[in-house]
Amino acid sequence: MATSTGPRLIAFVEKRGAIFLAALMALIAIVPVCHLALAPDSPFHISIGTVVLIGKYLCYAILAIALDLVWGYCGILSLGHGAFFALGGYAMGMYLMRQIGTRGVYGHPVLPDFMVFLNWKELPIPWWGFQSFPYAVAMAVLVPGAIAFVFGWLAFRSRVTGVYLSIITQAVTYALLLAFFRNDMGFGGNNGLTDFKDILGFSVQSPGTRIALFIISGLTLMASFLAARAMAASSFGKVLVAIRDGETRTRFLGYRVEHYKLVVFTFSAMMAGIAGALYVPQVGIINPSEFAPTNSIEAVIWVAVGGRGTLVGAAIGAIVVNYLKTIFTTGWLAAYWLFALGGLFVLVTLAMPRGILGAWEDAQGRFFKARPKPAATNRPGPAP
Amino acid sequence: MPVPAFLRVLWAALWLALSSGLAVAQAPGARDIETALDKLAADSFGDTEAAIALIARSGVAAGVAILEALGDRRLFFVAGDTAVFYKDAAGRSFNARSGVATDIPASASSVRLNNRLRGQVQAALGSMTLLSPDPAQRLKAAETVVKSRDASALPTIDAALAQEKDDGIRRALEDARAVLTLSSTAAPEPQRIAAAQRLAANSDNESLSLLRQMAGEARGGLKDTLDRGIAAIEGRQKLQLAAQTVWFGISLGSVLLLAAIGLAITFGVMGVINMAHGEMVMLGAYVTFLVQEGFRAKAPHLIDWSLPLAIPLAFLATALVGIAIERGVIRFLYGRPLETLLATFGISLILQQAIRSWFGPTNLSVASPSFMTGAFNVMGLQVTYGRLWIVVFTLVIFALLLVILKATPLGLQMRAVTQNRRMASAMGIRTRFVDMMTFGLGSGIAGMAGVALSQIDNVSPNLGQSYIIDSFMVVVFGGVGNLWGTLFAAFTLGIANKGLEPFAGAVLAKIAILVLLILFIQKRPRGLFALKGRAVDQ
Numbered sequence: 001m002a003t004s005t006g007p008r009l010i011a012f013v014e015k016r017g018a019i020f021l022a023a024l025m026a027l028i029a030i031v032p033v034c035h036l037a038l039a040p041d042s043p044f045h046i047s048i049g050t051v052v053l054i055g056k057y058l059c060y061a062i063l064a065i066a067l068d069l070v071w072g073y074c075g076i077l078s079l080g081h082g083a084f085f086a087l088g089g090y091a092m093g094m095y096l097m098r099q100i101g102t103r104g105v106y107g108h109p110v111l112p113d114f115m116v117f118l119n120w121k122e123l124p125i126p127w128w129g130f131q132s133f134p135y136a137v138a139m140a141v142l143v144p145g146a147i148a149f150v151f152g153w154l155a156f157r158s159r160v161t162g163v164y165l166s167i168i169t170q171a172v173t174y175a176l177l178l179a180f181f182r183n184d185m186g187f188g189g190n191n192g193l194t195d196f197k198d199i200l201g202f203s204v205q206s207p208g209t210r211i212a213l214f215i216i217s218g219l220t221l222m223a224s225f226l227a228a229r230a231m232a233a234s235s236f237g238k239v240l241v242a243i244r245d246g247e248t249r250t251r252f253l254g255y256r257v258e259h260y261k262l263v264v265f266t267f268s269a270m271m272a273g274i275a276g277a278l279y280v281p282q283v284g285i286i287n288p289s290e291f292a293p294t295n296s297i298e299a300v301i302w303v304a305v306g307g308r309g310t311l312v313g314a315a316i317g318a319i320v321v322n323y324l325k326t327i328f329t330t331g332w333l334a335a336y337w338l339f340a341l342g343g344l345f346v347l348v349t350l351a352m353p354r355g356i357l358g359a360w361e362d363a364q365g366r367f368f369k370a371r372p373k374p375a376a377t378n379r380p381g382p383a384p
Numbered sequence: 385m386p387v388p389a390f391l392r393v394l395w396a397a398l399w400l401a402l403s404s405g406l407a408v409a410q411a412p413g414a415r416d417i418e419t420a421l422d423k424l425a426a427d428s429f430g431d432t433e434a435a436i437a438l439i440a441r442s443g444v445a446a447g448v449a450i451l452e453a454l455g456d457r458r459l460f461f462v463a464g465d466t467a468v469f470y471k472d473a474a475g476r477s478f479n480a481r482s483g484v485a486t487d488i489p490a491s492a493s494s495v496r497l498n499n500r501l502r503g504q505v506q507a508a509l510g511s512m513t514l515l516s517p518d519p520a521q522r523l524k525a526a527e528t529v530v531k532s533r534d535a536s537a538l539p540t541i542d543a544a545l546a547q548e549k550d551d552g553i554r555r556a557l558e559d560a561r562a563v564l565t566l567s568s569t570a571a572p573e574p575q576r577i578a579a580a581q582r583l584a585a586n587s588d589n590e591s592l593s594l595l596r597q598m599a600g601e602a603r604g605g606l607k608d609t610l611d612r613g614i615a616a617i618e619g620r621q622k623l624q625l626a627a628q629t630v631w632f633g634i635s636l637g638s639v640l641l642l643a644a645i646g647l648a649i650t651f652g653v654m655g656v657i658n659m660a661h662g663e664m665v666m667l668g669a670y671v672t673f674l675v676q677e678g679f680r681a682k683a684p685h686l687i688d689w690s691l692p693l694a695i696p697l698a699f700l701a702t703a704l705v706g707i708a709i710e711r712g713v714i715r716f717l718y719g720r721p722l723e724t725l726l727a728t729f730g731i732s733l734i735l736q737q738a739i740r741s742w743f744g745p746t747n748l749s750v751a752s753p754s755f756m757t758g759a760f761n762v763m764g765l766q767v768t769y770g771r772l773w774i775v776v777f778t779l780v781i782f783a784l785l786l787v788i789l790k791a792t793p794l795g796l797q798m799r800a801v802t803q804n805r806r807m808a809s810a811m812g813i814r815t816r817f818v819d820m821m822t823f824g825l826g827s828g829i830a831g832m833a834g835v836a837l838s839q840i841d842n843v844s845p846n847l848g849q850s851y852i853i854d855s856f857m858v859v860v861f862g863g864v865g866n867l868w869g870t871l872f873a874a875f876t877l878g879i880a881n882k883g884l885e886p887f888a889g890a891v892l893a894k895i896a897i898l899v900l901l902i903l904f905i906q907k908r909p910r911g912l913f914a915l916k917g918r919a920v921d922q
Contacts, residue, residue: 077722077725151902154902154903154906155905155906157906158906158907158909159909160905160906160909161909162721162722163657163721163722163725164860164905164909166657166722166725167856167857167860168860168901168902168905170853170856171853171856171857171898171901171902172898172902174853174898175895175898175899175902178891178894178895178898179891179895181891182891182892293853294849297726297729300726301726301730304726335737335740335741336737337737338733338734338736338737338740339733339734339737339738341730341733342729342730342731342732342733342734342737343730343734344730345726345727345729345730345731345733346713346727346730346731346734348726349717349723349724349726349727349730350713350716350717350727353723
């Protein structure tokens with residue numbers, strides 16, 4: 001069995017996918033060991049702060065893969081994927097808020113502190129059921145999925161494409177940003193949800209829980225990659241690429257373009273919701289600034305930096321850019337982070353349209369095969 | 385210092401002689417005051433009430449000081465004595481009977497008041513100051529009388545009206561008479577009806593509430609007049625509210641138009657998604673700040689000229705930045721709108737951070753020139769000069785842009801390149817140059833918008849970000865490539881937003897507008913006024 005499924009799996013995920021999965025597996029295995037087994041003064045010891053940081057990167061990588069699926073494969077540049085991420089995060093945050101129980105500042109058994117503070121008497125309906133973990137997880141997937149479905153159903157059916165779609169996805173996340181800033185919405189206003197105590201009975205602060213969350217994030221990233229890869233490699237995925245390269249032509253060939261787009265958009269939004277749900281217990285806070293249009297655009301640049309339409313590249317881009325961000329925003333470089341990020345946007349679009357992975361493969365091709373692969377940019381198809 | 389002390393005694397003696405002489409001359413009024421003071425010294429509420437009425441009837445100027453002192457509890461008496469003293473607002477003390485400056489004995493205590501008496505004091509003061517030589521005092525007195533609704537002030541009002549020259553005060557007095565007549569149930573019905581008709585011509589809330597109050601108990605003809613008056617006032621108020629909403633909407637719409645109009649060129653005409661557009665607005669605002677600082681340092685007396693001068697400078701500066709961006713980045717990305725979007729977003733981050741490192745992250749203050757401060761009233765509608773200037777400025781820029789596009793060689797070439805790039809190129813138009821100039825024009829207009837927005841928004845590195853989404857929505861709503869559509873869209877969105885605000889609040893109104901726009905774009909993906917023909921297919 002192993003001898004037959006192994007090569008088949010590698011063929012399915014391609015060589016780069018296999019390397020990526022192996023590297024992830026190693027990361028999941030080594031990081032907890034380095035934290036738990038090595039003495040704190042060992043040069044290879046990894047502090048719990050770093051574990052959380054890497055866990056955060058992994059969540060971003062899931063978001064990047066979700067975005068790459070719609071942008072890299074289907075040509076839908078969503079500038080609102082941060083909204084799906086944040087919605088998933090809010091669902092998890094609401095569960096964590098309900099878990100606080102009487103340990104809040106006001107000690108109310110049901111209402112979170114901010115509701116007591118606002119003098120509310122009973123739990124608003126959107127909060128019902130969030131004391132249950134399975135319900136919260138389901139909501140973290142279904143709410144972004146439902147919003148993406150409704151939005152996509154309207155937008156794709158009326159053939160809103162290209163930059164128009166990008167602009168209105170941005171408007172969606174902006175509208176949600178404004179909405180979640182309101183105290184009346186009942187999601188904590190601009191303070192958001194924080195001061196979490198425990199998840200499934202384990203303290204969110206304890207190193208054990210954090211390592212568990214880290215491992216789960218890694219496994220979820222692997223699963224997301226495999227799911228996205230399965231979608232991209234299927235005949236469904238081929239139609240997506242066809243839509244990206246020539247939407248009108250694909251429609252004339254008899255495909256219901258809007259259905260394909262809707263499926264991949266909704267699926268991607270759900271994946272982003274999962275990423276957000278994993279992100280919140282690790283960072284310990286969710287607030288409306290996660291809806292900021294800038295966040296969504298930043299996620300797009302992760303994908304562009306890594307190489308769009310490759311999935312692996314998107315994940316690598318998310319990790320690399322966020323690692324750079326961590327380096328830049330701590331210490332004397334902080335003032336230059338936006339210069340670096342802005343420069344990255346310009347540089348990648350002008351000089352590296354296929355991102356790190358594309359550049360790497362081009363270089364490889366030049367050395368080993370003498371002929372580079374044809375570029376897989378999402379240039380628009382010939383005019384109909 | 386014996387001499388001043390001697391003078392003071394002499395002055396007091398003179399004053400005493402003078403005032404007693406006056407007392408003889410104006411015997412009835414002065415006698416009323418004397419009686420009133422006797423009553424006040426008794427310090428019982430009933431006597432005090434009678435005393436207030438006496439003083440009000442006397443009309444003697446000295447009574448005003450006594451009543452004011454009584455109202456502020458600065459009037460003192462000594463138990464078992466007829467002497468009454470008062471302090472003026474500055475704290476100097478006088479004998480109330482003689483008006484001579486004197487010390488108040490330690491045994492004196494202040495005359496007590498209750499709320500009803502305090503109201504009577506106010507009413508009495510109102511009617512007494514109606515005849516004051518100071519116009520501001522008279523106007524205030526008329527308002528006080530209206531508040532008191534004390535019909536006994538009617539004769540004084542008539543006396544005041546007989547000699548009043550100032551139109552504004554006349555009107556206030558006539559209103560006051562109408563209020564008093566209407567609210568006095570003893571007045572004859574025809575007079576009350578006339579009063580109600582007069583008040584119905586006003587649109588303020590006080591008149592409305594008085595009419596409503598009277599309508600509750602009125603009968604017959606008066607009742608009909610009152611009901612008609614209430615309806616008339618309510619109708620006018622509704623109209624006024626609508627006018628105000630429209631004006632606020634136009635004001636917001638002009639801001640939207642200002643922010644979007646440059647984008648209408650770069651996005652609408654060229655098809656370039658310029659996410660750094662907001663930063664061009666921001667740069668324009670910083671140019672304004674620099675110009676103003678320059679004036680402040682070199683020519684502070686000409687500071688009002690800094691804003692007019694900043695307009696062309698901001699245009700030039702941002703146009704140059706725009707041209708640099710077009711030459712350096714955008715020209716490599718024509719035909720790849722999504723990449724353009726990302727690259728220009730990167731540029732916007734760089735520009736923001738550059739300004740932040742240079743000027744700091746805090747808000748800078750750009751002062752308004754004197755011709756933009758203040759406000760005026762149009763039929764009860766408050767219009768500030770600042771907003772009015774911005775509306776005018778926006779419309780002027782819009783008109784200029786139309787002229788440039790329709791009546792200059794550059795505009796002609798721009799339109800040619802937009803409609804058919806290759807054909808234009810074949811006709812000898814330098815399309816690359818036209819691209820550059822078009823982008824420079826769009827950016828320069830954004831910079832001029834920044835000059836205006838520096839007057840109503842915080843000048844900070846984030847200034848542009850807050851406009852970029854709105855600007856795109858305006859351009860898309862209006863229809864890409866259509867300036868008139870942009871104008872229409874900006875004012876529609878502005879008025880709709882302000883119209884929703886009273887029901888939904890500012891944030892919810894904005895959300896509602898965004899949602900409506902998102903839905904609208906589903907219905908008409910190319911905007912309200914879509915270009916027809918071949919340009920659409922590209």
